[in-house]
Amino acid sequence: MKRRTLSLALGILLGLAGTANAQPLGAGITQNMAGLTALPLEAGTLPPPSVRNGQDIFASFRAGLAEPTCDIEATSPRWRKQFAHAPARLANQNDDALVLFGYVVEELRKASLPTEFALIPFVESGYRPNARSNAGPAGLWQFIATTARNHRVPMSEGYDGRLSAVDSTQAAVRYLKTLHGMFGGDWRLATMAYNAGEYRVLQSLRKAGMNSSNARPSDLPGLSPITYAYVEKLHALACVLENAEEQPSVMASLDRTVPVLKSHTLPAGTSVQQWAAQRALDPARIARLNPAASNSGARPKGAPVRLLAPVNPMAATAAVAQVGSGTATAAVATVQPAPDATHTVASSADRPRNRRHTVRSGESAWTIARRYGMPVKALLSLNGLSGKSVLKPGAVLRIED
Known part of the structure; x- marks a missing residue:
């Protein structure tokens, strides 16, 4: 057409x-590491x-x-x-x-x-x-x-x-x-x-x-x-x-x-x-x-x-x-x-067993679902939420029925 x-x-x-x-950027920036040191930051600033x-x-x-x-x-x-x-x-x-x-x-x-x-x-x-x-x-x-x-x-x-x-x-x-x-x-x-x-x-x-x-x-x-x-x-x-x-x-x-x-x-x-x-x-x-x-x-x-x-x-x-x-731990x-x-996904043996979770600052439905080893959709459905819902610190979510 x-x-x-x-x-x-x-x-x-x-x-x-x-x-x-094609090779990934991440792979490329692992090279040429000899002698690399971190740059200093000005006082009171965050990188x-x-x-x-x-x-x-x-x-x-x-x-x-x-x-x-x-x-x-x-x-x-x-x-x-x-x-x-x-x-x-x-x-x-x-x-x-x-x-x-x-x-x-x-x-x-x-x-x-x-x-x-x-x-x-x-x-x-x-x-x-x-x-x-x-x-x-x-x-x-x-x-x-x-x-x-x-x-x-x-x-x-x-x-x-x-x-x-x-x-x-x-x-x-x-x-x-x-x-x-x-x-x-x-x-x-x-x-x-x-x-x-x-x-x-x-x-x-x-x-x-x-x-x-x-x-x-x-x-x-x-x-x-x-x-x-x-x-x-x-x-x-x-x-x-x-x-x-x-x-x-x-x-x-x-x-x-x-x-x-x-x-x-x-x-x-x-x-x-x-x-x-x-x-x-x-x-x-x-x-x-x-x-x-x-x-x-x-x-x-x-x-x-x-x-x-x-x-x-x-x-x-x-x-x-x-x-x-x-191999570059000393340099960085x-x-x-x-x-x-x-972080990595916790194994089933390491996952918390709580039936409720209190939302902390900076947490999202994704991070909470991963913490408990459950799909995001399951967490949202269990709590009557949608993908557009905003999780406020202090809110209590159900993790299990």
Whole structure:
């Protein structure tokens, strides 16, 4: 089917094949550890979280869903099959998907947007920053060039900001924020508009005599089958990830420490390889996360080159090395990981036997359910709660009937 484009429409790319030999950022930052010491902090300041547990990323995604529960049998078997690999991608320690997913989830949470939108890069690019389509779209979010320029993604001769995970994600979040507000907070309508263009969806709503408050997205007239399928794909993928909670091997693999990523400015005259090496990061892997800055020496006109890398590269390098290799303990003894960064799921023999639990500050349904070795859905159901419920310190939850 021929791709249709509008000035504000995004291109679609489904199931892009990834590089066969991709390696995880976590693996890369365990190298070059000799002589590494922690940097001192100013008095009275706390270090930003440098690492987090993969299960906490998953929990943040689940907590941010507009529809926290779903009936997986009501979703399309075709799309469930197509995206059945997604939990394994996140669980795979030889893949960058989890750290990139964590970055996108937190950018959406900061913008108060549903985390269903964090699934778009799974559909569009397979969460690969260097993904390209012969039809023109590129990057995590598969922007076409016109759309990228319209959303302030740096584009100039020799430099393609669509391949910047930072610039493209920030542009996508801004656009999704606009669409989410335009369509009354309906994530399905916003997703359809993201795919087909907002003007087409608005026109379809007018033809159907609907508005954002009473719209039935699947009944909107005159849109491409690809647009209807787009919503179905995201919904099926959300259900696949939700049900990954019932896969012990996946959840156990997610229970690992990964670095928190953020945007860094690449100084003029410094290459990605030099910048990474100065911070004891593996240059090849940082280059893989930042193909826009790595493919050529060109720079965007009037804009800095922004890299996606650990929040505090030195601390993240040390913390992940300590957890991952067990050989760098002496070098990182003064580095403090983020809370819960290195915990593991308790064995059945070690789990508490209390029938009630009093919520403490900072606890979530996910952490409490894991503490007692039960599914989140079971904990919520037992206490008459939903995925959107806020647990207040001091509240008492039932753990067993």
